[in-house]
Amino acid sequence: MFTQEKESQVAPHIRTFHPRRGRIGAGRAQALARLWPQYGYEIEPGGPPFDAAALFGRRAPLVIEIGCGMGEAVAAMAASDPGRDYLGVDVHTPGLANLLATAERGALRNVRAARGDAVELLRDLLAPDSLDAVHVFFPDPWPKARHHKRRIIRSDVVALIRGRLRPDGTLRCATDWAPYAARMLEVLTADAGLSNRHAGYAPRPGDRPQTKFERRALAAGRPVFDLEFTRR
């Protein structure tokens, strides 16, 4: 946990843990140092199991966003859904600092941040049936075929997500990369433990706020694809 404010004391740990954690400016480093001890969670495989009640200080249905970026969607959805708890997961430290600072400004009591690899969180730390919903909004598309194995929505990770969702829990995805959308639909449909709430793609859900990635896609004329599946 961070107890010091200086970037120099925060950054070495960040750099050694994941190459994509990103450099963090002084303002966000201060927000992180102040907020992380209470509201942050380090994903450490081999550590104790994830304890949502301890992190949030209550028991409530838990929603995670895998790859929450700057946390725009987590903060907005948490604000309009105070009965559920929202955990933004990312390897990108500046985004998590932004999420916690946004949550503080909005006095959002149901927001927390987890830093590290979401696959490790799912595989090693989350209990089966512990999630009410999983959101994967605008994940990195990894367009080159040789990089497809890095995509979050692939059959082995989908099986992990399904196993952590409660029965009837929801997996929602959105992307502006049409070939990835088609692949998502294929992979999710092929998982016998999931059921599509719609015939094909979902209509754009009203509660999903527009993030930078969607605005950029729409400005460039690219359609956005939503998917919504539930665990059987």
Ligand SMILES: C[S@@+](CC[C@H](N)C(=O)[O-])C[C@H]1O[C@@H](n2cnc3c(N)ncnc32)[C@H](O)[C@@H]1O
């Ligand atoms: C394109 S951004 C989308 C951000 C956000 N969902 C939005 O719509 O604005 C994808 C994010 O996923 C994160 N990411 C990629 N792989 C991840 C992993 N295995 N675990 C956690 N975060 C990951 C990246 O760091 C990046 O912030």
